[in-house]
Every structure is written in C-alpha cells, then in structure tokens.
Amino acid sequence: MSIVAVVGRPNVGKSTLFNYLVGRRLAIVEDVPGVTRDRLYADVHWLNHEFTLVDTGGIELSASNEMAIYVRKQAEIAIREADVILFVVDGRQGLTAVDEDVAQVLRGTQKPLIVVVNKIDHPNYEVHMAEFYQLGLPHVISVSAANGLGIGDLLDLIVEFLPNKDKDEEAEDVTRVAVIGKPNTGKSSLVNALLGQERVIVSDIPGTTRDAVDTPITVGKDNYVLVDTAGLRRRSKVEEEIERFSGLRSLRAIERSDIALMVIDATEGVTEQDKKIAGFAHNRGKGIILVVNKWDLIEKDDKTANQYTEELRKELAFLHYAPIIFLSAKTGQRVHRVFDLVKQVKEQRQLRISTNALNELILQATMVTPTPTDKGRRLRIYYATQSGVEPPTFVFFVNEPELMHFSYQRFLENTLRKAMGFIGTPIRFYIRKRRDD
Numbered sequence: 001m002s003i004v005a006v007v008g009r010p011n012v013g014k015s016t017l018f019n020y021l022v023g024r025r026l027a028i029v030e031d032v033p034g035v036t037r038d039r040l041y042a043d044v045h046w047l048n049h050e051f052t053l054v055d056t057g058g059i060e061l062s063a064s065n066e067m068a069i070y071v072r073k074q075a076e077i078a079i080r081e082a083d084v085i086l087f088v089v090d091g092r093q094g095l096t097a098v099d100e101d102v103a104q105v106l107r108g109t110q111k112p113l114i115v116v117v118n119k120i121d122h123p124n125y126e127v128h129m130a131e132f133y134q135l136g137l138p139h140v141i142s143v144s145a146a147n148g149l150g151i152g153d154l155l156d157l158i159v160e161f162l163p164n165k166d167k168d169e170e171a172e173d174v175t176r177v178a179v180i181g182k183p184n185t186g187k188s189s190l191v192n193a194l195l196g197q198e199r200v201i202v203s204d205i206p207g208t209t210r211d212a213v214d215t216p217i218t219v220g221k222d223n224y225v226l227v228d229t230a231g232l233r234r235r236s237k238v239e240e241e242i243e244r245f246s247g248l249r250s251l252r253a254i255e256r257s258d259i260a261l262m263v264i265d266a267t268e269g270v271t272e273q274d275k276k277i278a279g280f281a282h283n284r285g286k287g288i289i290l291v292v293n294k295w296d297l298i299e300k301d302d303k304t305a306n307q308y309t310e311e312l313r314k315e316l317a318f319l320h321y322a323p324i325i326f327l328s329a330k331t332g333q334r335v336h337r338v339f340d341l342v343k344q345v346k347e348q349r350q351l352r353i354s355t356n357a358l359n360e361l362i363l364q365a366t367m368v369t370p371t372p373t374d375k376g377r378r379l380r381i382y383y384a385t386q387s388g389v390e391p392p393t394f395v396f397f398v399n400e401p402e403l404m405h406f407s408y409q410r411f412l413e414n415t416l417r418k419a420m421g422f423i424g425t426p427i428r429f430y431i432r433k434r435r436d437d
Helices: 014-022 066-081 097-107 123-135 151-161 187-195 241-256 272-283 304-315 335-349 355-368 406-420
Strands: 003-007 040-046 049-055 084-090 113-118 139-142 174-180 213-219 222-228 259-265 287-293 324-326 381-388 393-398 428-433
Touching: 003 014, 003 066, 014 040, 014 049, 014 084, 014 113, 014 151, 040 151, 049 151, 084 097, 084 151, 097 113, 097 123, 113 123, 113 151, 123 139, 139 151, 174 187, 174 241, 174 272, 174 335, 187 213, 187 222, 187 259, 187 287, 187 335, 222 335, 241 272, 259 272, 259 335, 272 287, 287 304, 287 335, 304 324, 324 335, 355 381, 355 406, 406 428
Parallel strands: 003 049, 003 084, 084 113, 113 139, 174 222, 174 259, 259 287, 287 324, 393 428
Antiparallel strands: 040 049, 213 222, 381 393
C-alpha cells in the first residue's frame, strides 16, 4: 500500500489534517507545539484508491535538544519511505524562515510534493497563498483542516501521484506468504529453514530484521513469495525510531499477503501481542496458519501437544479455523510440512459453493436450530449467495438484519465449515435487508 507522509514545522495543523483525512480522532490535537512526537498511521480510502497516511512531529532543523532531534529523525524516516509528501504550512502566519528550511530539505527527496496551505478558512487569509509560491514548488493547495474546506481537492491531487500496484502483487499464480509475529520468535530462522539457505540475518537480538524481505520460491509446481517481516512490538517497547517504521512495514506486508504464518514461541505461549498481531491478519481476511516454533525446547510426553493445542484454541478463540503445526526452525523438525499446509489453505480460500447447495444447507440448519426472535419478530433468511473468495464471502438477504444475532451467525459459519471445510481462512458474512419489489 502506498504511503503518504504529513510533514512540516510545529503547530501548523498537521494532526488536525491527519484526523480529518482518516475520519476519526487518532492524533492528539492541542494548540501547543510538539504535541505529536511519534508517527501515527492509518488507512485512507478515497474513491477507488487507498493509501496509508503517516502523521509526524513538527520538524525543527535548528533545535538541538534531544526530543527535537528524535522527532526530526522520525519525520526523516517517514519522508524517506513515503511515496507522496504533504508539506503542511500555516496560511494565517504566512511563509516563515523555518518553512523555507524544511522546503529545502524536501526538495532533495525527488518525490511528489504537495504544499498544503492550512487554516485558510476566511477570505482575509487568501492573500497569504501567494507567499508560498515563492518556495518554487509546483503543487500548492489551500485547505482548512478544522472545517474540511478543500479536503476533497487535496485527496484528488494525492491519488494522482500514487504509484501503480506492483506487478508481482497482481500476479494470480503467485501466493504471497507473510511470516509474522512478535520479535525473537524465530521468524527469520523459519524463513531460512523454508528456503534451505541463509537468506535472512538470524540473531537472538529482538528486532534484528528491520525491513520486510521478499523472496520468491517454487515448491513443486507452485510459486510463492515468502515475506519475512520485522517483528511487531507494542508501541511502549519500541525504543529505536527506525523500528517504529519497521512496524508499519510489517503491517503493510500482512496486507499484501495472501496467507500469514503466525509464529508463536513455544517457550512463552500466547501473549497479548500475539493476539493483536494475529487479530490484524484475521481482520484483513488473510489465511492463517499457527506455527508453534522452538518445539524442541519443550519437555514433552504423549499429552503435551494436545494440551498445548487446547491452550492455543482457548487464547486464540477467534482463530478456531486456523491449522496448527508444531516445529523447530533450528532443527528442521516438521518444517517440510509448512508448504503442504500453505497449499491446503490456499485451496480452501478459493472454495466456492453453488447458490442452490448453499441455500439447501441453510434450510437444513434453520430446521435444526430455528432462527432467533426478538419481541415477537423472527429472523427470516430468504436466500444467500457466495459473492467472493479469498476470503470466502457470503451475502444473506433477510427481513430484518438486526435480528441476525452474532451467535446465530457463528452457528451458520460452523454449518458452512462442517460442510465445506474452509480450513485456515476467515469467512465473511454480509447481512442485507431484502427490498420488496
């Protein structure tokens, strides 16, 4: 996904613009310079386009205190990795020397650059627009982030500069497999074991892998791209500024993938961070395989695997559909089975069920377990159809969508899984009210 960075000196309204573009208040907005210290990021959808918007702290090139230097490094990383840069300035104050210094830095990026003159919410401030053309930058647009003025025109301009999708992402015969998980679970060791050679640096130091590394691999007649992502950490534990952007890249790698190998450290069990990472892949509709690594370090008897499986299912209940494999990337134990599971999940994500068979299943299910009622009203399912694959997606047409309780939806999902499998993939349901002719 393309990245658009919001940069500029302190207190020009970057966070207000960020919040308006993403449609919710994610960044703290306060009329005090330096409030935004770390980068925030969120997805923005506009027409048929989407991109990741990154908010940064105010750039003060002349400041020498530790926090100012830290914020500047954060912004520099966002600028370096961005596809498009929004240079936000204050239209009320007009052009300042700091703006000119920041513009000088941005000119050297050779990237699409849009000067966003913010706080233009009154004709009296329009006169300041001319000042910013002195910067010699070709794209200058006025907005009021606080009031939403000019935002549509800004978004139209942004999408003009977004790069085209990579060809390999659109290739139908290649399955992208992301290796995800928190730091130091053995993701890079697993990648090396799968590739059969040392392609990724392996270290016991958490966070060794900075970037997402794509490696093509062919297994039998099947083509894959293996993506080793930087370990995702809780924000409170990230100390190096470069690791924060590695987290963003990891999330982007998950989005670009078809299937995620969720690596869990057998010696630690499931942690809260594991749940968050797996939840992101689940919510994005990716295929998921639970890979319990370092299994060679666990003292075992004939009940250990079953007990561990029960614990996994309890802690990661929302991944009840995900297959589990216990392995050791270090010794190679069961590593050869990973691609067998990947192939199986790929096939399961592409399963289709005919409309007739689907509705017959639903009819039988409702006869066994009647649809829910509320205050004398009963849910009626008129019919359903499968609208897509990867992940399998179903649309149900009913009399009153609000009567479709979550528990009954789960019952219908289990019915479909029992009949079809859908191993390793989420299933998406859309409940629609049938309109009378």
